[in-house]
Amino acid sequence: MVKQLPEIASLWIGGRLSWLEQLCLKSFADMGHHITLYSYEPIPNVPKGVHVADAEEIYPSTPMLRHVRTGSPAIHADMWRLNLLKKTDKIWVDADMYCHRPFDDPSGFVFGWEKPGLVCNAVLGLPRESETLNALLDFFKDEYAIAPWLKPWQIRELEAERDAGHPVHMTAQNWGFTGPASVTYFLQKTGEIEHARPEAAFYPVSYPDRNHMIISRFNVEERFTDETRGVHFWARRMKPRLEEKENNRPRRGSYMDRLLDKHEINPDEALIPPKVVKAKVRTPEDEALFRAKVGLAAIKSDASMDKLSRDFLVDKQFIKECRDTIVQNASKLFVPEER
Template structure:
């Protein structure tokens, strides 16, 4: 039997929650040599997972964080490209569960999340990959304008660049360094032909992610013979579990059964409270009205307003819609609306 490929991931932060422990241990339990890289020691690595020094792959300074969210996802995107250039490991996000061993015979390992988009939660490429080389070269320019954007989006970014205020990669739209880039360069090089079907890694969509933690859904019926992994969409899943589910999936759910299978102690590694400090401006009626008026005026796109004001595009659209409706609630505080804006 051929040796399974090595698996690697990156963790930027403190202790792992039980969700990361579950996912990482699933690879080790499946027989993969599994390394979790970090910039500081992690006290609660799951059994079978090896610690790695992230500095050996890509430096921690500067730390590339998304300007609006503060997330280090951009840094992780750049880090994984350097991992692939320096090692033969397959990258997995720390919220990717190993349903079956990743017993691929080739080094090009990635899959469709949905039609037209390859997700980078699983990414393996040979060091000689043309797409990998082009991505590394493209992101050397931290103010690069993505050729996969629509013409009007490129024109808007170019105008800002020409005006002496180029948009840094950390201020670009969410995902700029992630799936959109990976998909573009794989298509450009022709390596897109190696993409696995949606069933391989993303059989449960982002839209239906909460089915994974509810007992009434038969997840196994959605997992076919091509399924190797199941993505848990932690960016949205963890707040749901911590805020609404008592920090654990519901009894009888797919995820609850996996916790038992891999002997994960949920109580020993709870999901920490989300860092969702209330943004005072979101409740400021003058700020909401000004955003709505700027959006209606149309001199700048919703995306540019989002970058300029560091708020979600959806929030701007909702302010605009309320103003169009003529509803006076735009000019009042709305805690309930805030919850709807920020939680899915």
């Protein structure tokens, strides 16, 4: 008797699929899984073998929970996947997770370490009665919840903002608040972390080494083990690299190039679109003043990088650059004259 594989599900928010999503989704169908791609609007180029369904059946589209600083719907996807696990017996996968071998664990607990201390939720299977799942759903009923896994100074800072009448919404929290950080915390708290697979199970190629999958001189399959079931492509960073520097395709002979041939995916028919960058409305003069304001705040304020990032809606690297520019310029003014 042929063993029935668990059903797989993913969510797509954003129109047409690129060839990278097509490759990943089709890999599950080709491996024998029933896979469903949910969306809030029709997708015109879903690959053969992939089923489609209305995402509203799982979690409403309104309000769409987007990260305040980046505009990413990742927070909405985090909430959506938790509700998927509660309402169905399907295993969640991100649309950039490739199926290397069947996901054949019958336990219902399907997730793995991304790196020491952090479970990634790009693959997430939890039984409906899972203590972790119920704890996550209960915790996020409060959209202004303060995470107990944060450092004490971070908690104090968020409590101060709350007590001042300005609680921080989940969409304004640090990146990953509703994803890996919360999943890891509650898995550890409930003891269900014992089901975590090793890094090689789903993340055999680490985030820092992601580009090895599109460069022919690297043989990433040497890093796979008998436990390897999936391969995460880290699309948030991989896709801009492919579109901007690699002519919209992996290099010939690379691991990902071979997969395109294996699953009969043609990149020319589903090109990765250019990364959308929000238009800057500030004039050059205003931009200089804004950078100066951010830099001075970083130097003079007692606020953390976290709070400055929330206040100015910029990432921490931008804040550091503004601060360093002011420090460097100031140091030039006080260089002692040579005698």
